[in-house]
Amino acid sequence: MTLELSKSISMQPFLSVEMAKATPFSSTKLTKILGLFNITRVSIEAKAIQQTLEDCEEQPIEGEIKRCVTSLEDMADFVKAEIGNRDVNVIETTVKGGVHQLGVPKQVYLIRSKEDMYVEAKALVSCHPVSYPKAVYNCHTITNVEAYKVHLLGSNGVVVDAAAICHLDTSAWAPHYLGFKILKVKPGTEPICHFLPRGHLIFVGL
DSSP states (O other), X not given: XXXXXXXXXXXXXXXXXXXXXXXXXXXGGHHHHHHHTTOOSSSHHHHHHHHXXXXXXXXXOTTOOEEEEOSHHHHHHHHHHHXXXXXXXXXXXXXXSOOBTTEEEEEEEEEEEEEEOOOTTSOEEEEEEOSSSSOOEEEEEEOSEEEEEEEEEETTSOEEEEEEEEESOOTTSOTTXXXXXXXXXXXXXXXXXXXXXXXXXXXXXX
């Protein structure tokens, strides 16, 4: 199969938990937020921040629990609340060799092996980095899924350990979701599987 592992969002450090609690994070406070980070109102950065805030305020789909976390402690608290007091395995896509500034060149990959990382008794948590001056992740529970660690070998010799998710029930997804158009299927009819970009995290209770 052919893949292009583009460079992930440029990650900023998390705010300390104290600073995160003291810093507004709401679309109604956009002007104040832009002032705190010295960002002009009419700029690409301001539009990205506004979009992130609006995305974080969207209602979750049915059966999902979501929260945008603004500190490492906030992320740990969310994962613990949803997975419980169990050991947690973190899955992410990692690359060894063959990486340049823009990412890994588009190429053909061979699947060498895969590991089933799914624990059926408990929901998984997935966290996605979003555009913001400091680290912010959009974290949410995911149910009715299968999670895998897939070991790939690229045609240029690059080795990729890719995090992969298969969504088994897509009946609550928006009909205009791009994946449906690409695969030519309708919501709730077929599983949707995808690799996670670098920098995105899956937490699995053991």
